[in-house]
Amino acid sequence: MVDDANLTIGKVAKRCGVKVSTLHFYEEKGLIRSWRNQGNQRRYKKDVLRRVSVIKAAQKVGISLADIKKALATLPNNRTPDKEDWLALSTNWRDELTAKINYLEKLRSSLNGCIGCGCLSMSNCPIYNADDKLASEGPGAVLLDRNSVLN
Amino acid sequence: MVDDANLTIGKVAKRCGVKVSTLHFYEEKGLIRSWRNQGNQRRYKKDVLRRVSVIKAAQKVGISLADIKKALATLPNNRTPDKEDWLALSTNWRDELTAKINYLEKLRSSLNGCIGCGCLSMSNCPIYNADDKLASEGPGAVLLDRNSVLN
DNA sequence: ATAAAACCTCAAGTAAGGTTGAGGTAAAGC
DNA sequence: GCTTTACCTCAACCTTACTTGAGGTTTTAT
Numbered sequence: 367m368v369d370d371a372n373l374t375i376g377k378v379a380k381r382c383g384v385k386v387s388t389l390h391f392y393e394e395k396g397l398i399r400s401w402r403n404q405g406n407q408r409r410y411k412k413d414v415l416r417r418v419s420v421i422k423a424a425q426k427v428g429i430s431l432a433d434i435k436k437a438l439a440t441l442p443n444n445r446t447p448d449k450e451d452w453l454a455l456s457t458n459w460r461d462e463l464t465a466k467i468n469y470l471e472k473l474r475s476s477l478n479g480c481i482g483c484g485c486l487s488m489s490n491c492p493i494y495n496a497d498d499k500l501a502s503e504g505p506g507a508v509l510l511d512r513n514s515v516l517n
Numbered sequence: 518m519v520d521d522a523n524l525t526i527g528k529v530a531k532r533c534g535v536k537v538s539t540l541h542f543y544e545e546k547g548l549i550r551s552w553r554n555q556g557n558q559r560r561y562k563k564d565v566l567r568r569v570s571v572i573k574a575a576q577k578v579g580i581s582l583a584d585i586k587k588a589l590a591t592l593p594n595n596r597t598p599d600k601e602d603w604l605a606l607s608t609n610w611r612d613e614l615t616a617k618i619n620y621l622e623k624l625r626s627s628l629n630g631c632i633g634c635g636c637l638s639m640s641n642c643p644i645y646n647a648d649d650k651l652a653s654e655g656p657g658a659v660l661l662d663r664n665s666v667l668n
Numbered sequence: 669a670t671a672a673a674a675c676c677t678c679a680a681g682t683a684a685g686g687t688t689g690a691g692g693t694a695a696a697g698c
Numbered sequence: 699g700c701t702t703t704a705c706c707t708c709a710a711c712c713t714t715a716c717t718t719g720a721g722g723t724t725t726t727a728t
Binding site (some may be wrong): 525526527537541556557558559 | 703704705706707
């Protein structure tokens with residue numbers, strides 16, 4: 367029987383609601399760490415539970431694993447991260463989330479104002495530029511890609 | 518020289534701000550249509566410009582190509598879609614966008630508290646109990662062990 | 669002691685949304 | 699007429715985030 371500070375991969379998976387294969391994958395990607403017992407099986411300290419939960423939370427914000435990894439790399443590795451450490455991460459992510467929300471709100475008003483009312487055919491539509499006048503000269507239809515937060 | 522109601526793929530690509538390969542891909546997926554000229558080259562009617570722009574707009578909302586295809590399939594195919602037709606699509610997408618914005622706002626308001634204080638382990642944590650179905654970014658719902666994730 | 673459950677590695681597969689390249693044809697410009 | 703640009707098909711590849719499966723070992727339970 368392993369004690370609570372010496373978790374098996376199955377325990378971690380169950381308690382975090384992820385599959386064992388996900389933990390293998392995260393370890394391979396450098397997002398979490400483990401050591402091995404005498405029989406070559408992975409063991410984790412409790413710390414990993416929070417890491418995995420934070421990874422999942424950040425994914426909901428839309429942060430990629432690569433960026434999550436970078437953020438986790440800023441945590442201290444000489445001691446267990448404390449409340450302040452986690453707070454610093456979440457503050458950054460909250461700001462990204464705010465930017466994303468702002469973008470989506472702008473997009474929503476474009477949908478309302480442009481697609482909804484039919485002005486898609488007009489040259490000043492932010493989503494779609496007119497085809498007639500701009501056809502031979504300008505760059506043509508200008509999509510929102512330029513300012514996209516998401517893409 | 519092709520006239521304006523008889524667009525080449527290059528023209529469509531340039532005016533919509535996408536690559537030629539993207540148009541091939543969309544056609545293969547049934548999102549747009551074309552006919553062929555004598556030399557087997559694709560030709561499009563102007564209609565396609567709006568379709569592609571709407572596809573791009575919907576993608577920014579977070580709609581998958583499969584769902585966009587379904588939505589586009591509700592457009593009339595006996596006539597060019599009019600204002601009312603596009604309105605129906607955009608209204609649905611706007612509602613999805615609103616739901617998504619609401620979800621992200623809820624997520625934002627709980628992000629610092631959850632990550633910082635450790636309530637990730639609790640059954641009332643908003644991050645894990647919000648409508649995960651709306652979290653179309655990132656993987657789906659994560660069902661945590663209600664009793665003991667972190668402790 | 670033995671069987672079942674859990675774990676291991678490594679390769680391959682999945683899904684979305686495209687992109688890239690090879691080998692060849694068509695259209696446009698001078 | 700010749701050359702460059704544009705277009706064609708088909709297959710393979712890319713990225714993200716994992717999952718699945720085969721074949722084999724370790725732990726745990728009875």
